[in-house]
Amino acid sequence: MRVLLKKILDCDPDAAWRAIRSPAVFRQVSSPLLAVESLEPHGFPTMWEPGDHPATFRALGLVPMGTQIIRLNEITERPDGVRILRDTGRGVSGALSAVTLWDHRMAIAPDQAGTGKTLYRDQLIFKAGLGTLALWPSFWAFWQLRMLRLEQLAPTWRYDLGVDMVAAPGAPDAAPSAPAGGEIDGD
Template identity: 75%
Template sequence: MRVLLKEILDCSPDAAWRALRSPAVFREVSSPVVSVESLEMDGFPTIWEPGEHPVSLTALGLVPMGDQVIRLTMATTRRDGVRILRDTGRGVSGPLASVTLWDHRMAVAPDPAGTGKTLFRDQLIFRTGALTLASWPVFWALWQWRLHQLKRLAPNWSLDLGVDEPAPADADSHGSGATS
């Protein structure tokens, strides 16, 4: 089954790309419907990197959904400026283990209308065996919630740009101009 969404987000593509790679944003857009906790030794990274990231999910803060491995790849070199974050992870335990196919792609690109905003596309392809048809409304509703949250948060993302960028090497050597 497939859930497909498309929306213009009120932020730049760079801000949207940074937000999509943020575990904090992932947790915020899922909350309070789904709570996500990292199972990595050091907890969530500041920014997702390609690779596997184990998590534990709880529905509505009460119902354990099981553990999942988020397996991320990123495509950032397309000539058309589209950047894609792809998760092909898998459920490991609990109800999540019933998911036999998980292919989640989120793409950001400049708004074709030239507004400076972001064209956001979100596609989930999944299978849950005999429960696939029954699972579709649940995933559809969750994806609608996530999109609502993304739209609500997007205007503030530009304020976060650069917070994780290292300071230039010469920043300390020049100081603030004050003398002692």
Template identity: 70%
Template sequence: MRVLLKETLNCHPDAAWRAVQSPAVFREVSSPVLTMESLEPRGFPTVWAGGEHPVVMRGLGLVPMGEQVISLTTTTTQDGDVRILRDAGRGVSGAMTVVTLWDHRMAISPDPAGTGKTLYRDQLIFTAGRASVAVWPAFWAFWQWRMLRLKQLAPSWQLDLGVDSPDWTPPMPTATGTGANTGLV
């Protein structure tokens, strides 16, 4: 089964790329429909790294959905215009174990219309055996919610460009010592 969405987000592609790699954004676009807690020893990282990230999920923050492993890889097209974050994870316990194939890809590229915005494509391919037809409406509805939240949040990502990077440091105050042009709030 497949869920496929395509939308123009009101932010720069670099900001969108950072956002899709952010566990905080992942949690924000999923909430309150699904809530996730990290099972990694140090909790969620600031930025997703490639590899496996175990989480426990709850529907509406209350209903146990079980554990899932988020298994991330990133790729870039040969010309460098399209960046893809792929989750090929799997359910470990609970309701998510019914899903036997999970292939979620988020593609970020410049808007081809040249607006400076982001063309965002989101594809989920999954199999849940005989339950696939019954599970599809729930995934479809959840993906609609995620897209709505992404569109709402995207304009604010422009303000955070670089701040979520582990290497980011605030600018130094100006020579006058007022800090008026530091960009700090």
């Protein structure tokens, strides 16, 4: 089954690209329906890198859903400039292990109208055997709520802490400095 969404987000594409690679943003857009905790030795990194990232999920922050491997790959060298973050992870325990195919792609591109905003496309393809049809309404509804949260948060994605280049003190056009912590900072 497939869930497909497409929206213009009110932020520039670089800010959107940083945001979708941020575990903090992932947790924000999943909340309050899902609480996600890292199983990595030092917790989630500030910015996800390609590779495997084990995590536990709890519905409404209370009901254990199981463990999932978030398996990320970045596609950034396309001739059209579209950047894609792809998760082909899998559930390894609990209810999450019922999903036998997980292919989630988030694509970031400049708005074709030249607004400086971001064209965001989000596609989930999943299979869960005989349960696929039963799960589709839940995934569809969750993806709608995720998109609402992305739309709400996007205008705050101006600078990524610890990642944006900061000019030397006193130089013109220096990005504002920000405290460490890994959150996407908003103005």
